[in-house]
Every structure is written in structure tokens, then in C-alpha cells.
Amino acid sequence: LLPASCRVLCGGEALPPDLARRLVEQAGEVWNLYGPTETTVWSARHRLDAQDDRPLLGGPLGNTTLHILDGDLNLAPVGVAGELYIGGAGLARGYWRRGALTAERFIPDPFGPPGARLYRTGDVARWRSDGVLDYVGRADHQVKIRGFRIELGEIEARLMAQQGVRAAVVVAREAGAGRQLVGYVSGDALDGAALKTALSLVLPDYMVPARIVVLERLPLTPNGKIDRKALPAPDQLTTPVEHVAPRTPAEAALAAIWADLLRQPDIGVTDNFFELGGDSII
Known part of the structure; x- marks a missing residue:
């Protein structure tokens, strides 16, 4: 004290x-x-x-x-x-x-x-x-997504302001046909979906990460800074979900369009367009 x-x-x-x-x-x-x-x-x-x-x-x-x-x-x-x-x-x-x-x-x-x-x-x-x-934030952490220039540090600051968040970092990752924001946080009793909802109240939609991944601790470099290159890809942390293949001609046609636009095969009917890397421009 x-x-x-x-x-x-x-x-x-x-x-x-x-x-x-x-x-x-x-x-x-x-x-x-x-x-x-x-x-x-x-x-x-x-x-x-x-x-x-x-x-x-x-x-x-x-x-x-x-x-x-x-x-x-x-x-x-x-x-x-x-x-x-x-x-x-x-x-x-x-x-x-x-x-x-x-x-x-x-x-x-x-x-x-x-x-x-x-x-x-x-x-x-x-x-x-x-x-x-x-x-x-840092000028070298500025990215352009969906035509918008985004300061990753601004999103990180909003994440750090959330209750229970001890560390946070946001990166832009290639996903499907484009790039999407992914946030990584560590702290006490955190829920990625709840954090996304909280960010949507204070940030425009194009600045809200498509995914927020909760880790026990963020990887660090030898000098104690967050090691962005060592952050796991979200797909490595996703709990496998049963693939539901298209069951009707309409679902098959839509899945084929998604597969073409997102450059991903085997689109299932329960998949989320935006979580696969889609956006309003695509």
C-alpha cells in the first residue's frame, strides 16, 4: 500500500x-x-x-x-x-x-x-x-482494412479499458479473400463475445475485431514486450464444429458463391460469412 x-x-x-x-x-x-x-x-x-x-x-x-x-x-x-x-x-x-x-x-x-x-x-x-x-498507438501498427485506415493501438486501448483485461493486442490477419482484425487478451474471467459487444458500443463496426481470442497469457519477447509473431492463429484455437454440408440446391448455390468469394472450400450451412473473412465490400 x-x-x-x-x-x-x-x-x-x-x-x-x-x-x-x-x-x-x-x-x-x-x-x-x-x-x-x-x-x-x-x-x-x-x-x-x-x-x-x-x-x-x-x-x-x-x-x-x-x-x-x-x-x-x-x-x-x-x-x-x-x-x-x-x-x-x-x-x-x-x-x-x-x-x-x-x-x-x-x-x-x-x-x-x-x-x-x-x-x-x-x-x-x-x-x-x-x-x-x-x-x-504506433505508426508502424497502422493497417488498412475495408478501405479504412485503422490504428491498432486505439482498439488495444479500448480493450485494456475493459474490466478484467490485463493485456491486449490487436493484429490484422489474412482471412479468406482479405484481412480481418483479431484481438488477443489475457486477464480474469474474460469472454471474447462479451468483449466484442463492449467494443461495438464505443468503436465503429470496421474497428471491432472479427475475433477476440482469450489466452492465459500473451507471448512475450525476451525484453518483455508482446511478441506479435508468436500469437497463435485463431483457427488453431477453434473448437471443431461439425460440418453441415448443403442440403438443398439453394444452399449448394450459396455455398459455392461463398467458396468463390472467400477462396475457401467446403463451406457449411452453419458457417459465418464474416468470421470466415468476409466483409461488406466482398
């Missing part, structure tokens, strides 16, 4: 929402601190509140600037996600003996004085209407 007068500073890794809630309940002050090593080392801070559904990044520290930019380095409007760029006195000079990487990540600051630079973090965030910075 923490004394009520204790001030807790959390940094280094993303703060899990359930841990944040427990800390806020116990400590007098809890701060979420954000900043990559290249900005030596904290760049933003936010004092956590019991009303926050997940930890926020807040605003910049002194002598630091935070910009949310689109692919053309234009400022993103409030509420629109973009890549986070950091400027100010804390920036490193670059990477030792890696000129190309330095030029890629440390760019001229279009909003600052001559010679000023910005660091491209690779993190996706957005400004809220109250001026607080909200972390969305």
Missing part, C-alpha cells in the same frame, strides 16, 4: 489502465510521463485522474514542443490522429555514426527558428478539445 501523501511518477513503458486505476486509488498524486530516449528523456506529463479511462500523455514539459502532423508535415486538427513530433531543448544531436538514420528521424522544424529540429517519434496521437494529448 502507498501512503496517501505519496507522489508516483510512471515512465519508461506504457502504463496499463488497471495499474493506473489502482495507483490513483492509493496515492495522493500519480503522473504519467512520456518521452523517447532521443528527447532525453521525458517530454510530456499528465496527472492521472480517477475519471480517465486510460492514461493520457497530457502536455509538454518546459522548453519542449509537441506537434501532431500528417504525412505532409501539416498540423493535424484537434481530434485527428497523426504522428507525434517533438522539438525543444531536450533533443539529442542524433545517432552516433548513423547519419542516414539521424536525417530520417531528426528533421528541420518547420515551425521553429532557423536550425531548430523535430524528432519523429513513430507514435500516433491526437489533441483532445481540452488541450490534452491522447496516445493512440
Whole structure:
């Protein structure tokens, strides 16, 4: 237990929402601190509140600037996600003996004085209407499905906000004729179908995973991060269901259409079009 007068500073890794809630309940002050090593080392801070559904990044520290930019380095409007760029006195000079990487990540600051630079973090965030910075996810975890560009981190954050979820990750997997989102969670007394229903209340339908798989624990890399490549395919975890072959000419015709569209043989009459990888465009 923490004394009520204790001030807790959390940094280094993303703060899990359930841990944040427990800390806020116990400590007098809890701060979420954000900043990559290249900005030596904290760049933003936010004092956590019991009303926050997940930890926020807040605003910049002194002598630091935070910009949310689109692919053309234009400022993103409030509420629109973009890549986070950091400027100010804390920036490193670059990477030792890696000129190309330095030029890629440390760019001229279009909003600052001559010679000023910005660091491209690779993190996706957005400004809220109250001026607080909200972390969305990693730029390299952005996918395009059904014509929509999706930030996987945003779905993961919504999953982590659900009761009992200790860890969550969302990936895009090839399924049938296209790609579909699959969520993986671990925690206490979780039900994948119930989590899908909960997400459908706060996310548009194209962002709700087709499957949410509950695992005892998520696979980790040697340095403790979730190993996305080691996540099992949903088919490996599916309880075999009795195949019901088409019984009428109409069912046979429909199954043949599905097999052609989804590029999957042996379609049964109890199969679910969307769980097999179908979508409204197909």
C-alpha cells in the first residue's frame, strides 16, 4: 500500500489502465510521463485522474514542443490522429555514426527558428478539445482494412479499458479473400463475445475485431514486450464444429458463391460469412 501523501511518477513503458486505476486509488498524486530516449528523456506529463479511462500523455514539459502532423508535415486538427513530433531543448544531436538514420528521424522544424529540429517519434496521437494529448498507438501498427485506415493501438486501448483485461493486442490477419482484425487478451474471467459487444458500443463496426481470442497469457519477447509473431492463429484455437454440408440446391448455390468469394472450400450451412473473412465490400 502507498501512503496517501505519496507522489508516483510512471515512465519508461506504457502504463496499463488497471495499474493506473489502482495507483490513483492509493496515492495522493500519480503522473504519467512520456518521452523517447532521443528527447532525453521525458517530454510530456499528465496527472492521472480517477475519471480517465486510460492514461493520457497530457502536455509538454518546459522548453519542449509537441506537434501532431500528417504525412505532409501539416498540423493535424484537434481530434485527428497523426504522428507525434517533438522539438525543444531536450533533443539529442542524433545517432552516433548513423547519419542516414539521424536525417530520417531528426528533421528541420518547420515551425521553429532557423536550425531548430523535430524528432519523429513513430507514435500516433491526437489533441483532445481540452488541450490534452491522447496516445493512440504506433505508426508502424497502422493497417488498412475495408478501405479504412485503422490504428491498432486505439482498439488495444479500448480493450485494456475493459474490466478484467490485463493485456491486449490487436493484429490484422489474412482471412479468406482479405484481412480481418483479431484481438488477443489475457486477464480474469474474460469472454471474447462479451468483449466484442463492449467494443461495438464505443468503436465503429470496421474497428471491432472479427475475433477476440482469450489466452492465459500473451507471448512475450525476451525484453518483455508482446511478441506479435508468436500469437497463435485463431483457427488453431477453434473448437471443431461439425460440418453441415448443403442440403438443398439453394444452399449448394450459396455455398459455392461463398467458396468463390472467400477462396475457401467446403463451406457449411452453419458457417459465418464474416468470421470466415468476409466483409461488406466482398
